[in-house]
Amino acid sequence: MTPNVLNFSGGPGALPETVLEQAREAIVALPETGVSVLGMSHRSEWFRSILAEAEQNLRALLGLSDGYAITFLQGGSSLQFAMIPMNFATAAFAPPEYVSSGYWSDRATSEAAKVTATNVAWDGRATGYRCLPDLDELDVHGSAAYLHYVSNETVEGLQFPNCDSRPNVPLIADMSSDFLSRPLRPDLYSMMYAHAQKNLGPAGVTVAVLDRSLLERIPDGLPAILDFRTHISHGSNFNTPPVFAIYVLTLVTRWLRFEVGGLEAMQAVNMEKARRLYGALDCLDGVVSIHAANAWRSQMNVAFTFGDSRLDNAFIATARERGIVGLEGHRSIGGLRASLYNAVTPNAVDVLADALMEFGARRT
Amino acid sequence: MTPNVLNFSGGPGALPETVLEQAREAIVALPETGVSVLGMSHRSEWFRSILAEAEQNLRALLGLSDGYAITFLQGGSSLQFAMIPMNFATAAFAPPEYVSSGYWSDRATSEAAKVTATNVAWDGRATGYRCLPDLDELDVHGSAAYLHYVSNETVEGLQFPNCDSRPNVPLIADMSSDFLSRPLRPDLYSMMYAHAQKNLGPAGVTVAVLDRSLLERIPDGLPAILDFRTHISHGSNFNTPPVFAIYVLTLVTRWLRFEVGGLEAMQAVNMEKARRLYGALDCLDGVVSIHAANAWRSQMNVAFTFGDSRLDNAFIATARERGIVGLEGHRSIGGLRASLYNAVTPNAVDVLADALMEFGARRT
Numbered sequence: 021m022t023p024n025v026l027n028f029s030g031g032p033g034a035l036p037e038t039v040l041e042q043a044r045e046a047i048v049a050l051p052e053t054g055v056s057v058l059g060m061s062h063r064s065e066w067f068r069s070i071l072a073e074a075e076q077n078l079r080a081l082l083g084l085s086d087g088y089a090i091t092f093l094q095g096g097s098s099l100q101f102a103m104i105p106m107n108f109a110t111a112a113f114a115p116p117e118y119v120s121s122g123y124w125s126d127r128a129t130s131e132a133a134k135v136t137a138t139n140v141a142w143d144g145r146a147t148g149y150r151c152l153p154d155l156d157e158l159d160v161h162g163s164a165a166y167l168h169y170v171s172n173e174t175v176e177g178l179q180f181p182n183c184d185s186r187p188n189v190p191l192i193a194d195m196s197s198d199f200l201s202r203p204l205r206p207d208l209y210s211m212m213y214a215h216a217q218k219n220l221g222p223a224g225v226t227v228a229v230l231d232r233s234l235l236e237r238i239p240d241g242l243p244a245i246l247d248f249r250t251h252i253s254h255g256s257n258f259n260t261p262p263v264f265a266i267y268v269l270t271l272v273t274r275w276l277r278f279e280v281g282g283l284e285a286m287q288a289v290n291m292e293k294a295r296r297l298y299g300a301l302d303c304l305d306g307v308v309s310i311h312a313a314n315a316w317r318s319q320m321n322v323a324f325t326f327g328d329s330r331l332d333n334a335f336i337a338t339a340r341e342r343g344i345v346g347l348e349g350h351r352s353i354g355g356l357r358a359s360l361y362n363a364v365t366p367n368a369v370d371v372l373a374d375a376l377m378e379f380g381a382r383r384t
Numbered sequence: 385m386t387p388n389v390l391n392f393s394g395g396p397g398a399l400p401e402t403v404l405e406q407a408r409e410a411i412v413a414l415p416e417t418g419v420s421v422l423g424m425s426h427r428s429e430w431f432r433s434i435l436a437e438a439e440q441n442l443r444a445l446l447g448l449s450d451g452y453a454i455t456f457l458q459g460g461s462s463l464q465f466a467m468i469p470m471n472f473a474t475a476a477f478a479p480p481e482y483v484s485s486g487y488w489s490d491r492a493t494s495e496a497a498k499v500t501a502t503n504v505a506w507d508g509r510a511t512g513y514r515c516l517p518d519l520d521e522l523d524v525h526g527s528a529a530y531l532h533y534v535s536n537e538t539v540e541g542l543q544f545p546n547c548d549s550r551p552n553v554p555l556i557a558d559m560s561s562d563f564l565s566r567p568l569r570p571d572l573y574s575m576m577y578a579h580a581q582k583n584l585g586p587a588g589v590t591v592a593v594l595d596r597s598l599l600e601r602i603p604d605g606l607p608a609i610l611d612f613r614t615h616i617s618h619g620s621n622f623n624t625p626p627v628f629a630i631y632v633l634t635l636v637t638r639w640l641r642f643e644v645g646g647l648e649a650m651q652a653v654n655m656e657k658a659r660r661l662y663g664a665l666d667c668l669d670g671v672v673s674i675h676a677a678n679a680w681r682s683q684m685n686v687a688f689t690f691g692d693s694r695l696d697n698a699f700i701a702t703a704r705e706r707g708i709v710g711l712e713g714h715r716s717i718g719g720l721r722a723s724l725y726n727a728v729t730p731n732a733v734d735v736l737a738d739a740l741m742e743f744g745a746r747r748t
């Protein structure tokens with residue numbers, strides 16, 4: 021049942037084959053219930069156990085204390101861009117601060133500005149979103165509602181290093197494209213969130229991890245569906261959740277915890293994949309250029325170009341012959357992008373690196 | 385691959401077996417692309433064609449003119465309960481009017497009140513949500529922003545007949561539990577919406593059909609994700625949509641259009657299923673009681689009880705032995721509920737009706 025395709029898509033991305041196999045069987049009938057996963061009640065014991073397991077796996081993987089709540093939401097990061105200021109940018113605090121370091125954090129910043137006054141703590145647009153700031157060095161107002169940043173810029177291929185100190189205001193991170201790809205210190209964050217379709221599962225579900233003390237700031241009177249407390253107090257079962265997406269996410273976290281062996285093991289694999297691909301690209305210096313400055317290269321998304329769209333398209337066609345798909349760069353910057361999410365295998369990266377070396381060698 | 389289970393769940397509900405079979409194959413590799421449907425890019429040509437087909441099928445099934453836009457959203461009806469007043473209850477109009485005729489319309493009403501002043505055009509709570517009003521006879525303010533109602537009350541098993549005249553204000557209907565179960569006159573509605581997990585597909589996607597002239601009322605400055613115009617102008621591809629749920633929805637609409645043969649054919653099947661089940665229950669008059677008053681019985685959800693929870697649970701156990709699942713009533717009213725959504729087969733209803741007759745006969 022192995023597909024012959026190597027998927028480097030920026031998202032929705034590849035999923036582990038063992039997960040796909042289980043999801044496939046569940047479509048007709050779950051082994052536990054005899055009912056199709058698509059027709060399972062969200063109030064069933066089975067689904068409650070899935071929600072509980074997803075949460076347990078995430079707690080174990082991240083090393084989360086009970087001081088944090090986990091909830092599963094819909095609407096992707098784009099809904100979080102609105103919900104976060106609605107919930108946390110209250111009048112008792114100075115405006116929230118936003119780091120604008122790429123396409124997605126710029127979106128987060130401009131959407132927040134529709135809900136609240138904001139401050140832009142750092143703006144990388146003028147320098148073409150090739151570098152990132154040091155979060156510790158930002159000049160953030162001491163009573164700002166929070167500091168928001170995007171830990172990995174999917175479009176430009178930039179990634180912040182792991183945080184190692186707690187900033188002076190609550191730190192909120194959109195980790196949509198690198199969540200669960202490496203260990204982190206959860207105690208440094210007041211909120212982490214990530215949609216599923218990179219490292220977690222299929223599109224349609226978003227994970228939010230929230231410091232419970234932050235919930236006390238939420239004003240009353242928000243529509244229930246837009247209030248984080250609703251989802252947390254109902255155990256992510258307030259209205260009908262995306263049952264199938266959460267089921268697959270549970271399978272992925274099970275794989276990560278018990279087959280891969282946790283986030284340190286995952287990180288080791290991801291570092292090796294990134295090393296292999298950047299190594300090939302560095303060998304082709306002068307033929308390809310990598311979007312990110314060296315210090316900020318992402319281990320998840322590698323944005324690069326052969327310098328013109330004709331060559332880029334020629335490489336896409338060559339790669340396609342080897343079963344490689346999903347290399348088109350994001351429409352906002354063009355070029356090529358290889359995404360190395362957790363489920364992309366080292367073998368797939370080898371095939372891509374070899375294809376790059378051969379294609380590039382003919383042009384040096 | 386047929387599961388041995390007959391699923392009468394209130395939702396997520398049963399899906400057609402031919403749809404499940406196609407969805408199952410797509411999990412590993414779509415025949416068209418060789419890539420798992422769970423890893424397909426939402427920007428791919430394949431997914432654009434799926435979105436286009438879903439829209440075409442819905443237009444054909446409903447007989448929709450170009451004056452209506454169709455969009456696919458996340459968040460279920462609960463997010464619509466907030467978005468609708470945010471988008472349409474503007475200062476230029478009198479408060480929107482809400483019909484509160486059951487559990488779900490009451491939720492819609494109370495959520496709207498968090499966003500805007502509202503009027504309750506009719507309230508069935510005092511009479512236990514067993515009857516429905518005549519929409520034409522309601523005393524609705526002539527400049528009300530809109531009139532909102534729920535066409536089928538899933539919990540109580542009440543269903544409005546098809547509208548046959550246009551009210552004097554824009555009519556907005558939550559059709560979550562009877563959308564595509566019968567023909568209707570779309571020109572009478574300014575907006576119809578339905579989450580997928582009853583008649584359309586798996587949980588995680590919501591369809592909204594909007595009269596384009598209503599869009600002109602939307603105020604500027606809403607968060608992009610909460611503004612209907614965003615989703616319509618981006619062809620339901622503003623942020624990553626729930627690709628798999630929309631794929632399954634497309635398969636269901638294809639089934640409904642080309643295998644079932646449209647909404648009139650579907651209605652005929654649904655009427656026959658309802659006739660069979662209500663017939664059995666009416667034969668057991670005195671042993672079982674149906675929640676809905678006769679005139680308002682739903683063809684989609686049949687809420688009934690043997691009068692005490694011990695007997696109800698005994699019937700659930702008996703039915704389970706025949707492969708019947710999903711009969712538990714909604715937690716708000718208890719008792720039993722059989723949901724007869726499109727994909728529930730007449731044969732499954734026969735099995736249920738026979739089980740009821742045998743169980744009931746022992747108690748008359």
